[in-house]
Amino acid sequence: MSLAFLQAGGLTAVAGTPMEHAAREAGAHFEVRDGWNVAVSYESPNAEALACVERAGWADVSHLGKLEIQASEHDLAAIAAAAADGAQLELGTATRAAGAWWCPLTRGRMLVICEPGELAGLRGAVLEASARATAPVSVVDVSTVFAAMTLIGPLAREVFARFCAADLRPAATPVCGLRPGSIARQPGVILREEEDRFLFLFGWAIGHYMWTQVADAGAHLAGRPVGLDALAALPQPAQEAASRA
Numbered sequence: 001m002s003l004a005f006l007q008a009g010g011l012t013a014v015a016g017t018p019m020e021h022a023a024r025e026a027g028a029h030f031e032v033r034d035g036w037n038v039a040v041s042y043e044s045p046n047a048e049a050l051a052c053v054e055r056a057g058w059a060d061v062s063h064l065g066k067l068e069i070q071a072s073e074h075d076l077a078a079i080a081a082a083a084a085d086g087a088q089l090e091l092g093t094a095t096r097a098a099g100a101w102w103c104p105l106t107r108g109r110m111l112v113i114c115e116p117g118e119l120a121g122l123r124g125a126v127l128e129a130s131a132r133a134t135a136p137v138s139v140v141d142v143s144t145v146f147a148a149m150t151l152i153g154p155l156a157r158e159v160f161a162r163f164c165a166a167d168l169r170p171a172a173t174p175v176c177g178l179r180p181g182s183i184a185r186q187p188g189v190i191l192r193e194e195e196d197r198f199l200f201l202f203g204w205a206i207g208h209y210m211w212t213q214v215a216d217a218g219a220h221l222a223g224r225p226v227g228l229d230a231l232a233a234l235p236q237p238a239q240e241a242a243s244r245a
Contacts, residue, residue, distance in 0.1 A: 017062035018147050018207025026215070026225045033228075034116040036063035041227035048230030056153035056223035058214050059231055061199070062207065065119030067112040068142045069126060075133040076110055082129035083122070094178045094191050096237060098122070101191060101199075103178050111142075111189070113199070119143070147207040149214060150231060152197040155221045160198070162217035166190055168198070184213040193237040 015036045024030075028039035039060055042048060051057045069079060080087045084097040089104040096102075100114035100122055114122050123139065130137040151159060157168045163184045166173070173179055179190045186209075188202035202210055215225065 015063070015144070017060055018204055019060040019062060019149075019211045022208055022211040022215070023060055023225065028225070028227060034063065036116060038063050039225075039227045040229045042225055045227065045229040045233050048224065048226035049233045051224045052152045052226060052230065052234055054154070056151065056155040056159050056218055056221055057226035057230065058152075058159075058218055058223065059150045059226050059228065060148075060207075060211070061150050061228075061231075062147040062204070063116050064143070064148055065114045065116045065122070066141070066143045066146050066148075066201075067114075067119070067123055067126060068138075068140045068145075069110045069112065069130075070108055070138040071130070071133060072135045073107040075130075075135055075137060076104070076108060079126060079129040079133065079137070080104075080110065082132070083125040092178055094176050096176070098125070101193075103189065103191060105178075105180055105189065111146075111201075113148075113191075113201075116143070144204055146201040147204045147210065148199060148201045149210065150193075150197065150199055151214065151218075152194075152226075152231070152234070153223065154196055155223060156196050156198055159214065159217045159221055159223060160190075162220070163213045164190075168192065170195070184210060186210070194235070197237065 014032050023039040027042050029041045030037050031040045077089050080089050084102050087095045087097040087102050094101045094103045099118050100112050103111040126139055166179050166181050173192050175192050177192045186206050190200045193199050
């Protein structure tokens, strides 16, 4: 369905996330960025960043761009190599390249996650690489199929342990580790972006439910919701995760 009619007369469509209502109840302040109404702060970015450093913080990042690519194993590897600066796919591991996370979920299915402003260019690069495939390729924008949260801080794993049975110990899930599975009894995917920083995705329709699970678990550990400005003030995931070796 086209939303072009909303642009008539100077009007512009603004997208919201399934956790917006919960974030508002928690005291979030919102701004429109890249066409999304996003929670940028709750109290002050500095106080929120401090919570992320000392305890745990969680943020709604459902606005992130997400592409799902389905292809043969050979073509999927070739697409990643062409569109992601030579990235090599490995199940169980996400690769940071070309400003995005390249996340192989199966040998024939990959999720690519990026900032919303980078989505169009990334999709163009993927489609260009897909044109050289030897078999049919599906490239679908699933930005509003998957909601997402960032959970960050030294107590992040302990927060997860209160509602999720995934083994997130460093030996089982190292930095860049990718873990599809059950999150609060719902299907999802967990990506360990940094030692104490996790990005996890789940169905859009259960966004509010997932927020309540995280908030309840985090509150018991003196954690708090944080806005995008606080996340931006913290060290960001390495641009090239593949170069960590």
